[in-house]
Amino acid sequence: MSKNKVPLAEGFFTWPSDQPKLIGSKCKVCGTPAFPKSPYCTNPDCEKKTENVEVIELSNKATLYTYAVQAYPMPEPFKMQPFEPFPLGMLDFPEGLRILGMLTTDQVEIGMQMEMTTRKLYEDDQNEYITWAWKPVK
Amino acid sequence: MKNREIAIVGLGVHPYGKWPDKSMAELGCYAISQALEDAHMKWRDIETMACGAYMWIADQGGVPSLLLGTSISTMMGGTGIPCCNIVNACATGQSILREACLAVASGEHDIALAVGSDKSAGGFFRPQGNDKRYDNDWIRYAMVGETNPGYWAMEMRRRIHDCGTTEEDMAMVKVITSRGGVHNPNARYRKEYTLQEVLESPMVCDPLRLYEICATSDSASAIIVVPMDQAEKYTDKPILIEGLAVGSPSFGDPCIPLTYLSSYPQADVGTLGWSESRNALAAAYKQSGRTPDDINVVELPDNSSWHYLTYMDMILQLPYGGSDQLLRDGYFNVPDGKVPVCPSGGFGAFGEATVAQGLWQCIEVAYQLRGDLGPRQITNNPKVGLAQSYGYAGNNGVCIMSKAF
Numbered sequence: 001m002s003k004n005k006v007p008l009a010e011g012f013f014t015w016p017s018d019q020p021k022l023i024g025s026k027c028k029v030c031g032t033p034a035f036p037k038s039p040y041c042t043n044p045d046c047e048k049k050t051e052n053v054e055v056i057e058l059s060n061k062a063t064l065y066t067y068a069v070q071a072y073p074m075p076e077p078f079k080m081q082p083f084e085p086f087p088l089g090m091l092d093f094p095e096g097l098r099i100l101g102m103l104t105t106d107q108v109e110i111g112m113q114m115e116m117t118t119r120k121l122y123e124d125d126q127n128e129y130i131t132w133a134w135k136p137v138k
Numbered sequence: 139m140k141n142r143e144i145a146i147v148g149l150g151v152h153p154y155g156k157w158p159d160k161s162m163a164e165l166g167c168y169a170i171s172q173a174l175e176d177a178h179m180k181w182r183d184i185e186t187m188a189c190g191a192y193m194w195i196a197d198q199g200g201v202p203s204l205l206l207g208t209s210i211s212t213m214m215g216g217t218g219i220p221c222c223n224i225v226n227a228c229a230t231g232q233s234i235l236r237e238a239c240l241a242v243a244s245g246e247h248d249i250a251l252a253v254g255s256d257k258s259a260g261g262f263f264r265p266q267g268n269d270k271r272y273d274n275d276w277i278r279y280a281m282v283g284e285t286n287p288g289y290w291a292m293e294m295r296r297r298i299h300d301c302g303t304t305e306e307d308m309a310m311v312k313v314i315t316s317r318g319g320v321h322n323p324n325a326r327y328r329k330e331y332t333l334q335e336v337l338e339s340p341m342v343c344d345p346l347r348l349y350e351i352c353a354t355s356d357s358a359s360a361i362i363v364v365p366m367d368q369a370e371k372y373t374d375k376p377i378l379i380e381g382l383a384v385g386s387p388s389f390g391d392p393c394i395p396l397t398y399l400s401s402y403p404q405a406d407v408g409t410l411g412w413s414e415s416r417n418a419l420a421a422a423y424k425q426s427g428r429t430p431d432d433i434n435v436v437e438l439p440d441n442s443s444w445h446y447l448t449y450m451d452m453i454l455q456l457p458y459g460g461s462d463q464l465l466r467d468g469y470f471n472v473p474d475g476k477v478p479v480c481p482s483g484g485f486g487a488f489g490e491a492t493v494a495q496g497l498w499q500c501i502e503v504a505y506q507l508r509g510d511l512g513p514r515q516i517t518n519n520p521k522v523g524l525a526q527s528y529g530y531a532g533n534n535g536v537c538i539m540s541k542a543f
Contacts, residue, residue, distance in 0.1 A: 008281050009270035035400040036274070042402070044389050066299070068291030069344035070283055074262050077280045085344075088283055090292055090394060092403075098392060099400040100282045106344075110299050121281075131281045 005118070006127040012036060013116075013132045014057060020118055021057040022099065022132060028052050033095045058099075060116040061137065062091035065098055069106050079129075081122040089114075091134060102133040113137040144239045145369035145376040145542060148177030148362030149501045154326040154355040154488040157257070162192060162203050165358035166210040166255035169494075173251070173360040177372040181214050184362070185247040188237035190230040190254030190493030191223040193530075196266040197259045206255060206493075228439060229384060229418075229527045230254055231359065231496020232535020236382050238363050248364055254494035255358035262286065263354075263530075275397040275531075282399070286530075287351045287442065289396050291343035294444035298345065301459025305345075308443040309336035310465060312349045312486050315440060318472040319483020321514035326355055327487045350443040355489030359497035366542065374543060375508045380522075381426030381538040385418030395532035410458055412448065414534040419452060419526065422536040430454045433538075434520035435506045436470075436477060437499035439528040440484040449526060450479060478516040481506060496527035500537045507541045 007013065013020045025037035029052050032043040037055055040048045067089035080086070087103040091114060104119055119133040150172030152165045166189070174181060189207025192199055202209045207221040220241075226233040231254050238250035262285040265276040278284045297303050312331050319325040331349060339348040362372075369376035387395060390404025393411035401411075410416075423429065430453060438449040450461035450470065454477075464470060470479040482488070482502035485495070503523035506516055522540045529535075 009277060011271075012277070012281070033402065036277075042389065066292045066296035068288055068295055068346075069341075070285060070288050071341045071344055074279075074283070074285055075264060077265060077268065077276065078283055079280070080283070086283060088288060088292070097400050097402055098394060100278060100284055100394060102283055110296070 003123060003126060003128045005130050008121060008129045008131055019060055020116055020132065021060045022116070024056050024058050024097065025053050026056045028054055033097050035097055035099050058097070059094045062093045062114055062134070064108055064110055064112045064114050065090040065092050066110060067103060067108055079122045089134065102131060104133050104135040108136060141243050141245060143366035144242055144363050144379045145366040146361055146379060146504055146539065147364050147369050147372040147376055148173035148179065148360070149504055150176060150360040151324050151498055151501055152358040153324045154357040154491060157356045160356070162199055162206055162255040162257055162358070163209040163213045165356060166206065166253050167213050169255065169358035169360040170210070170214060170251065170253055173362050177362045179249070179362065179372065182217055183249055184217070184219060184251045185249045186220045186238070186241045187211065187251040187253060188222050188224055188234040190234055190256065191225040192256060193225055193227065193492055194259040194266060198257050207253070210253060210255065225493060226384065226533040226535070227529030227531055228490065228492055229496055229529035229533040229535035230493035231498065231500065232382065232527055232537050233384050233496070235361055235497060235500060235537060236384055238361070239379055239382055242363055242365055248368060250363050251360060252497055253358065253360040254497050256491035256494040257356040258354035258490055258492050260354055274399055278397060278399055285343065286396055287343040287346055290351065290442040290444045291346045293448070294345050294442070297444060297447065297459065301462060303447060303459065303462050305337060306333065307447070307462050307465060308345070308350050309333050311440065311443040311446045312336045314470060314472055315480040315484040315486045318481040318514055319487025321512065322483050322487065325483045325487040326353070326489050346442055346444070352441050352485035353489035355491045357491035357494050357498065359494045359501055361497055361500060376542045377504045377507055378540045378542040379537065380428065380540055381422035381536070383418045383421035383425065383536050385414040385416070385421065385534040387532040388413040388417065397531040412452065414532045415449070415452055415526070415528060418534040418536040422538050426538045428522060428538055432522050433477060433524045434518055435481060435503055435516055435523040436479045437482060437484070437502050437525040438479060439526065440480055440486055441490065441528065445528060446479070449528070453524060453526065473514060473516040476518065478518070481514060481516050496535050499525035499527055500539065503539055507539060
């Protein structure tokens with residue numbers, strides 16, 4: 001029997017889902033988006049009223065702005081078992097945000113269209129702990 | 139500084155390294171003692187102090203290190219003076235020096251001390267708690283796998299893509315800065331590196347190699363400031379603080395500072411980013427009335443080769459990528475370039491000691507302006523210098539100083 005896939009922290013992406021998406025927020029007055037969701041609009045010139053902000057799901061397609069490969073093992077609280085060098089990047093969203101995320105492969109190029117998925121970090125007896133990640137659009 | 143001109147009259151540094159047998163308070167007391175001796179003062183002469191508050195309390199020192207100034211003043215012997223603990227990540231040094239200067243500039247005090255002491259967490263800096271709900275630093279580290287060098291490497295990759303920065307450019311940064319460190323008695327790594335050694339060092343965060351990022355160290359620094367019209371009582375080589383500014387990011391900056399998960403790039407902030415650094419630089423240039431052409435020596439945050447090149451673009455107000463060619467042309471050479479950069483050896487030779495290092499950068503610029511440093515004295519007879527520090531989470535500090543003797 002396969003283990004439950006559980007997000008390492010709740011509230012960052014829709015789960016369970018066949019097409020997971022990051023969860024952000026948007027100001028209904030000026031349109032400024034945020035990730036993770038913010039209780040107040042982060043535009044300095046917009047009024048600070050929590051009722052102006054709504055929770056949104058972000059696009060599951062984005063453009064790779066840059067990336068790197070973490071080649072050297074990291075101490076906790078990062079856990080990846082077993083550790084293997086992994087790529088991570090910054091992605092530009094249609095909503096105007098630029099957001100961090102792991103990548104599923106280092107066979108990528110700046111400007112590439114990517115699609116959101118999830119990847120495993122580690123597991124225990126009951127669960128497999130996952131995070132959001134990006135793969136090239138086929 | 140508007141109301142009174144401020145002079146640096148006392149400098150103190152504890153050598154950088156790993157000092158497992160010394161507490162941060164002990165390192166701080168050493169630096170203060172050095173600064174007092176330099177200024178021919180006694181501890182009781184200090185009228186107010188601002189201290190760097192330690193950031194890595196989950197690793198070492200606990201709450202007494204978060205309230206480090208109070209711990210240090212107790213070890214020095216309490217004199218009842220105002221003591222504030224301030225943390226602005228790596229920009230803490232310029233931030234506490236600013237507090238000391240404002241205390242003197244306002245006329246409230248005549249002798250003020252800034253002191254920072256640090257035993258930075260070894261290896262990759264990491265979150266200090268286990269709060270998944272509100273600590274985005276935990277999320278970016280544990281859930282995205284972003285280390286500090288991982289962030290720098292992403293920025294480096296983009297610079298290579300946009301500007302054509304080469305592997306050799308990245309490696310030359312270490313080669314050039316190591317020439318200063320070899321002669322600096324306070325440096326931790328006193329070795330000159332060759333291009334080949336840097337290019338053959340292990341990959342840590344592709345495209346950055348081991349010798350293209352800095353280590354983390356233990357150290358402390360202290361600076362004493364007084365009104366310029368009283369400086370001659372304490373030193374025959376006063377250094378004038380012409381501009382001292384702290385910056386934070388502007389809304390719409392395209393960069394994602396460490397500890398954050400996203401940005402919202404806006405055209406009116408420009409496409410280049412690091413607005414906290416540009417904001418601090420612009421304010422320090424404005425206060426001092428100086429322009430980039432006036433700067434003879436720079437200490438900048440060479441946490442990585444990417445920082446060095448990016449900061450020289452900003453400090454000299456060059457187009458994005460403009461410093462690559464100046465580096466190749468020897469403009470930043472130590473000790474004999476047109477504008478030597480990190481003649482101290484930089485973080486490459488010293489390592490980071492988070493809340494102490496911004497002060498130390500100011501001290502190294504002040505040493506060069508005082509002159510007579512022997513083999514590490516830069517050869518352009520510097521009159522004006524700039525020390526800039528770059529902090530975690532969008533913090534920045536800049537100090538412009540000049541020779542006042």
